C-alpha cells in the first residue's frame with residue numbers, strides 16, 4: 001500500500017467508524033435507558049462509586065499532564081481543582097475556560113449566574129468558601145483536599161465539551177462529579193445533552209443527612225454522545241448570609257469531575273449523506289430483488 005493509499009484507507013476507516021458511531025448514537029437515543037451505566041454513592045460508598053466509574057471510562061489510575069488518564073482501556077480527564085493557582089482561586093474568580101486554555105482538558109463552564117470560584121487553600125484565604133460566608137467550612141468538605149468548585153449567583157453549572165485545547169466542539173461518553181452536602185433527595189442532579197441539544201436524561205445525586213457530607217454520581221453511555229451537562233447544585237446559590245438549613249436552603253458544591261477525553265463531533269452532513277447513500281443502495285437492491293422475482297414469476 002502506498003503512503004497515500006494508506007492515508008486514504010485510514011481516513012475511510014475513521015469515517016466508517018464515525019458513521020457506525022452515529023448510527024449507533026441514534027439507536028442509543030431511542031433506547032437510552034439501556035445504554036447508560038449509572039454509578040452512585042454517598043458517605044462511605046462515595047469512593048467505591050468513583051472508582052467503579054473510573055473503570056467504566058477507562059484510563060487507569062495514574063494522572064498524566066492536564067488531568068489525562070490514559071492506558072490500554074481508554075482515556076479520561078479529571079479535574080480535582082487542587083492545582084488551580086491561588087491567583088484563580090477564592091477570593092478571585094476562575095475563568096470559565098481555564099480548563100480548556102490554561103490547563104487544556106476540554107471543559108468550558110457557563111452559568112446563568114455571575115461566574116465561578118474555586119475555594120482557597122489554608123493560609124492563603126479562608127477555606128471551603130468561607131470567603132463567601134463563614135458558615136461554609138462547616139457546611140462543606142473536600143473529597144480531594146483542599147479545593148472545591150462552585151458557581152456564583154446561581155446553583156447551575158453547564159459544562160460544555162471541546163477537543164482539549166481547541167475551539168472544536170467535542171463529545172464525551174460519560175461524566176461524573178463528587179458533591180458535598182447534598183441534603184435533599186431528587187434535587188441535586190446532572191442532566192446530559194447530545195450535540196443537537198436533546199436531553200439524554202436527568203440523574204439525581206444521592207443525598208445524605210448531615211453536614212460536610214460527600215456524594216458521587218457518574219453516568220456513562222456506550223459511545224461518545226454527550227455534548228454538554230447541566231449540573232444543578234441543591235436549591236440555592238451560595239452567598240453572604242445565605243446559610244444551609246438542609247431543606248428550604250440546600251447548598252451544594254462540587255469537587256472532582258471525571259469525564260472521558262473529549263473527541264471530535266462527527267460531521268452530521270457527512271454521515272447523513274453516507275447513510276442516505278446506504279439507503280439508496282438498499283432501495284436499489286430491493287428493486288432489483290423485486291424485478292428478478294417478477295421475472296421468475298413470468299417465466
Ligand SMILES: [Ca+2]
Nearest residue numbers: 080081144147
Ligand atoms: Ca479538590
Ligand SMILES: [Ca+2]
Nearest residue numbers: 181183250251
Ligand atoms: Ca446542603
